[in-house]
Amino acid sequence: EIVMTQSPATLSVSPGERATLSCRASQSVSSNLAWYQHKPGQAPRLLIFRASTRATGIPVRFSGSGSGTEFTLTISSLQSEDFAVYYCQQYDSWPPFTFGGGTRVEFK
Amino acid sequence: QLQLQESGPRVVKPSETLSLTCIVSGGSISSSPYYWGWIRQPPGKGLEWIGSVYYAGSSDYNPSLMSRVTFSVDRSKNHFYMEMTSVTAADTAVYYCVREKKTVSGRLFDYWGQGALVTVSS
Numbered sequence: 001e002i003v004m005t006q007s008p009a010t011l012s013v014s015p016g017e018r019a020t021l022s023c024r025a026s027q028s029v030s031s032n033l034a035w036y037q038h039k040p041g042q043a044p045r046l047l048i049f050r051a052s053t054r055a056t057g058i059p060v061r062f063s064g065s066g067s068g069t070e071f072t073l074t075i076s077s078l079q080s081e082d083f084a085v086y087y088c089q090q091y092d093s094w095p096p097f098t099f100g101g102g103t104r105v106e107f108k
Numbered sequence: 109q110l111q112l113q114e115s116g117p118r119v120v121k122p123s124e125t126l127s128l129t130c131i132v133s134g135g136s137i138s139s140s141p142y143y144w145g146w147i148r149q150p151p152g153k154g155l156e157w158i159g160s161v162y163y164a165g166s167s168d169y170n171p172s173l174m175s176r177v178t179f180s181v182d183r184s185k186n187h188f189y190m191e192m193t194s195v196t197a198a199d200t201a202v203y204y205c206v207r208e209k210k211t212v213s214g215r216l217f218d219y220w221g222q223g224a225l226v227t228v229s230s
Contacts, residue, residue: 030213032211032213032214034216034217036217041222042222043112043204043219043220043221043222043223044204044217044220045220046216046217046218049211049216050211055218087154087155089155089216089217090214091211091213091214091215091216092213092214094168094214094215095157095159095168095169095170095171096156096157096170096171096172097157097214097215098157099154099155099156099157100154101154102154102155
């Protein structure tokens with residue numbers, strides 16, 4: 001099973017600032033990596049797939065990069081609606097599909 | 109717009125069977141290339157993929173749960189189901205139903221339900 005590790009666990013950011021979230025895989029997952037956003041009381045939302053492709057309707061301020069074992073999600077200018085928990089997920093080697101433990105982006 | 113909604117008992121006794129229904133609206137459960145799955149999140153812990161089912165009946169499982177889980181589909185109702193047997197307190201979690209979109213390599217979870225907290229307690 002591929003273990004996904006996200007850092008930091010919590011990121012304190014002010015609105016308008018850049019947020020950089022990291023995800024590391026225990027072995028190469030090529031570019032088969034997705035990112036999700038989860039706000040309290042809401043259904044999680046797919047943001048990015050294939051490491052860097054934005055899902056339908058996702059604002060351009062969200063970008064993904066990386067391949068192999070190291071990945072990054074960047075929010076270029078944080079908006080108030082972006083405060084949430086973000087998860088990475090690998091879909092290269094399965095079953096099972098596996099997720100990182102999440103990064104909480106909170107208001108600084 | 110596709111919507112998924114979990115339904116089922118929110119409290120289950122230890123050693124009994126946890127049964128959940130996912131009600132799909134705004135799209136057909138019989139459409140391709142989609143699978144229909146379940147993901148859970150125990151309190152304070154991460155997300156765990158449980159498994160999924162295809163409308164034609166085939167299923168995929170997380171090996172760690174495979175012996176206790178069964179999936180099924182009712183195309184006439186546009187619902188899909190999960191049963192988990194012999195539950196313990198460790199199965200207490202928020203359970204999400206999801207649509208899995210098949211890609212060349214694996215699957216993405218492109219639609220999620222709001223989640224249902226199921227507590228295992230006597």
